Amino acid sequence: MSERSSEPGVAYPVPPTAAAVSVLRPLREQLDEHRRAERSLRAAFSQFDAVYNEARRQEEPPFTLLLGGTAITNTLEAAVDDCREELLTAQPGGGRPVEHLVDALDRDMRLLSRGTRQRTIYQHTVRAHPPTLAYIEQVVAAGAEVCTLAEVFERVIICDREVAFIPVSDDRGAAALEVRHPAVVRFLTQTFERDWARAIAVDEQSAAHKPSAVISDTQRTILQAIVSGETDESIARRLGMSRRSVAVHVRKVSEQLGSRSRGQLGYLIATSGVLDGHVE
Known part of the structure; x- marks a missing residue:
């Protein structure tokens, strides 16, 4: 770097650090301004955080x-x-x-x-x-x-x-x-x-007996579960009934369809069309 003298066409060398101070001073001033703006914004947002956190504390958790x-x-x-x-x-x-x-x-x-x-x-x-x-x-x-x-x-x-x-x-x-x-x-x-x-x-009239729609719905669900390969135990647990009651339904359908095994029963239920109607 050089510094121009008072004489036209004549320049004198100066230390680079001196030149750097002159060039960098405006940048430092800008950085200082940005830092002051950053501190001011952080202070403002910290106040917003306090309001937000207080509001959340008053809310019930989801x-x-x-x-x-x-x-x-x-x-x-x-x-x-x-x-x-x-x-x-x-x-x-x-x-x-x-x-x-x-x-x-x-x-x-x-x-x-x-x-x-x-x-x-x-x-x-x-x-x-x-x-x-x-x-x-x-x-x-x-x-x-x-x-x-x-x-x-x-x-x-x-x-x-x-x-x-x-x-x-x-x-x-x-x-x-x-x-x-x-x-x-x-x-x-x-x-x-x-x-x-x-x-x-x-209702008060139907509470003491099971309408046919209830029986049919229960039977249909049991038959669909058999086709899906569920055991009597899993069916009973899912339907809220005893395993013995499920076994009674299964035995009745097996007799009607002439099934000799659980696998055959599932096949016969799926292919006989029994799920299209209902089981008595």
């Missing part, structure tokens, strides 16, 4: 894992007690234990007495379970709506379409998931509504 029977029962009871518009319940597994029915009856009567709509889906097998039938008769008389299906996908309880409870494992008493995410609750509600639309109503 998913809460409930561990143990006490936590599940207490949380569920509080949600049901707060339910004002509608309670939707799907209860797979056949007849319910008497002690559970006693607790449920007291809770449901309180719910119905304040005008909350209650709809429940059970499996067809509850129609052969006297304690559950007695409970159904009482809640239906009080205004509840109850339907049955051959197969219910999974247990779910939905309160006012705002919060839902689902099990997280086969051991339903060990853990449950409280769901408040609107999209997930909406999905669970739509699944319930699809099941409800194809279920068979239980």
Whole structure:
């Protein structure tokens, strides 16, 4: 680098560091300005973070894992007690234990007495379970709506379409998931509504007997399961009935179709057209 002298056409060399200071000074000033702007923006956004985090702390979490029977029962009871518009319940597994029915009856009567709509889906097998039938008769008389299906996908309880409870494992008493995410609750509600639309109503007149549609629906589900290769045990578990009851249905169909083995029975069911009608 050189520095021009006062004499025309004459220049004198200067140290490069001196020239660098002159060239770099404007860049440093710009960097300092950007750093000041960065610090100012960070300070502003940190204030926004504080407001955002405080708002999130006040929100209820979209998913809460409930561990143990006490936590599940207490949380569920509080949600049901707060339910004002509608309670939707799907209860797979056949007849319910008497002690559970006693607790449920007291809770449901309180719910119905304040005008909350209650709809429940059970499996067809509850129609052969006297304690559950007695409970159904009482809640239906009080205004509840109850339907049955051959197969219910999974247990779910939905309160006012705002919060839902689902099990997280086969051991339903060990853990449950409280769901408040609107999209997930909406999905669970739509699944319930699809099941409800194809279920068979239980009213005060039909509670004491099984309509033919229920018998046919149960038989059809068992036959389809046989064609799929399921065992009596897995069918019984899925339909909420005893293994012995499933075996009775299987034996009856085997006799009608002249089957000599389980494999042959599945083939005959699939090819005979029996699923197009119903089995008596």
